Amino acid sequence: MTRTVLITGGTSGIGRAIAARFAADRAEVFVTGRTPDTVERTAKELQVHGVVCDATNSAQVEALADRLGALDVLVNAAGGxxxxxxxxxxxxxLSRWRADLAQNLLSAVLTTAAVQDKLTGDGSVISIGSIGAERRGGSYGAAKAALAAWNASLSAELAPRGVTCNVISAGYVTGTNFFRGGMTDDRHRALVEETHNKRPGTVDDIAGTAHFLASPGARHLTGQTIHVNGGAHTTR
Known part of the structure; x- marks a missing residue:
């Protein structure tokens, strides 16, 4: 049976890789982004549906939800x-903090609230967090920490309906626009050195974890923050 998947921020980086992974499974995939040209190009290249939507704009999010029928998987990948x-x-x-909170927390809250009644009984909500929530994260890290706290309450709300809710806390991942060209060789080496396996993460690492969290094997896994960082931050 074909699943329907919505991925916010699905036109680049982690979001695009997740979209490609579900599209390869022959899911019906919807990706969103703020730039019409980028949305159109991504939709064509991945053979998915593209919707122009700023996930921090409540009116645009509501319009997005109105376009959708039953939804099996929501991936909140919009952020930055x-x-x-x-x-x-x-x-x-104040402007900096508001922007980081809007992009990395409120985008997920608004989108999830808009579509949660459309989620099927074995649906999944997956939100992309960050190792920045654990250390030296500033306003961005604070927003990602709040995302994890919100996810725990969301899980308690939706789990009785059979919907799982989890956060993937990504470590240093190459192949994204996150650093806006500001990554130096020294910084790259330092971040890799922090890992146990001595390599940076890839967008496919995160996509693979998202795909698993939406699989039958993860139905009893909910309310969790899954750290995908090569051991740069460990839990026990």
Whole structure:
């Protein structure tokens, strides 16, 4: 039976890799992004449905939900790091925090709230978190930490319906636009050195974990934050 999958922020990086993984399974995949040209190109290349939608805009999210029927998998992959500012004003600080919270927390909250009644009885909500929630994350890390806390309450709400809710906390992943060209060779080496397996993560590492979390083998796994970082941050 064909599954229907919605992936916000599905036009690049981790979101695109997840879309490609589900599309390879012959799922009916919807990807969203804010830029029409990028959405159209991704839809054509991956042979999926593309929808222009800013996941921080409640009206656009509501319109997106109206387009969908029954939904099996929601992946909240929209997010990113707000542009850095050196301005010393409180207004600049407030703007930075609001942007990171909107992109990395509220985008998931709004999208999930809009479509949760469409989720099937064996559905899955998967949100992309970050190792930044555990250390040195600033406003971005705080937003990702809040994402994990929200996920735990969401799981308690939706689990009685059979819907699982989990966060994938990604470590350093290459093949994305996250660092906006600011990654240096020294920084790359330092991040790789922190891992146990001495390699950076890939978008396919995260896509594979997302695919598993939406599989029959993960039906008793919910309310969790799954750390995918090569051992750079460990739990017990």
């Amino acid at each position: 790091l707000a542009p850095a500012t050196t301005a010393p004003s409180l207004d600049a600080l």
